[in-house]
Amino acid sequence: MASDFSTFKLLLKRDLTLAYRHRSELANPLLFFIIVISLFPLGISSESKDLQVIAPGVIWVAALLAAMLSLDSLFRSDFEDGSLEQIALTAHFLPLLVLAKILAHWLTTGLPLIVLAPFLGILLFLPDSAMLTLIATLALGTPILSLVGAIGVALTVGLRRGGVLLSLLVLPLYIPVLIFAAGAVNEAARGFPVLGQLYFLGALLMLSLTLAPFATASALRISLS
């Protein structure tokens, strides 16, 4: 039998290949992210001083929603074709395999958000001084969104209409990330130090990295039973 780690790599490679073959599906959450953000200037004001104030919050809320919308693809297709059951049946350590799937999901949905965010920051007149902080908070925050969201998806994957329910389960759990991340970008825009908030985000990332795979694995076992 292959070792746990080589299975981890295999599963990661498989998920990345699958994602690459469905490139258009990957673009959808990103398009959503861009469209939602471009709605705000239309709805509020085109003045740079107004947009500057709301920019950190808007970018982060849009990132939360985009991450949540992309979550469904994490387990859905594998659940429908039965491969999720096979993954759960292997003798390998399930939380580790779950982590591989979450990592693949983050690489294909979270990482592109980080690349896009500075451009959207420019659209909302986010000061240059805050740009680096925006990237740093997204780099620390989006993995948390994928990890925590995975628990919600695992709980709802067996339900036919899990989409709205998923948002109800997952969004309250995202609130601390939003507070620290948007707070940090706000502070950076005003020229204050933000290291404290980044440390908090790092701590939340470590906490969710260690606990979320276990919760996701047990939730998956419940959904598959």
Added chain:
Amino acid sequence: MWAFLYKFSSPKYFYTIAGRLIPWFGWSCLVVMLVGLYYGLFKAPPDYQQGESYRIMFIHVPAAWMSMFVYMIMAVAGGIGLIWRIKLAEVMAASSAPIGASFTFLALVTGALWGKPMWGAWWVWDARLTSELILLFLYLGVIALNSAIEDKRTAARASGVLALVGVVNIPIIHYSVEWWNTLHQGATITKLDAPSIHISMLIPLLLMAVAFKLFYATVVLMRARCEVLERERNASWVQELVKRD
């Protein structure tokens, strides 16, 4: 002791015991609540700053306490149900969730009613109010998940996992909200933060807290009995019970 626990956790035994306990809890709840309300609404002196309107605290504070207490019970019961697969723990968790959500809602509404004359606004994004609102969202999530899954046992285990995830998150949410609030608003309005509360107000408050606990015990047992009947509807003792009545 284990034998007793084992016996108590059998649905049939629980059904009869709970039926006998409910009147005791219910009547003592009524007595304590009437005494507490009397002392709170008539005997306690008016507050030197807030006048009479502080009296809503005798409902508001116990409700807020219960909102957290019931969540803990729900999570612990959910955890027990997950680990030892005890049906009764699952039943308790499932029947606690709507009660806890109601307490949270009550705390929010009374808070808003009190906030209007005191702060001049129905709602303030105060740290405690906000974390109470998020707690309500967590409750609603558990309830929604519970009702979305058809198989009762799967539903109970799934919402047990969610409740446990929520318990890990509640302190994080609480402190992050507090931090967010104090950072963004210079002057935070804290309610009931006076370190000493006068004994004439403390006693009715504690009485009301006890009354709310008894009320919870009464209602949760009623709901749990109903839930047990629904789950065990194919069991022979339920069939006999229905035939006898």
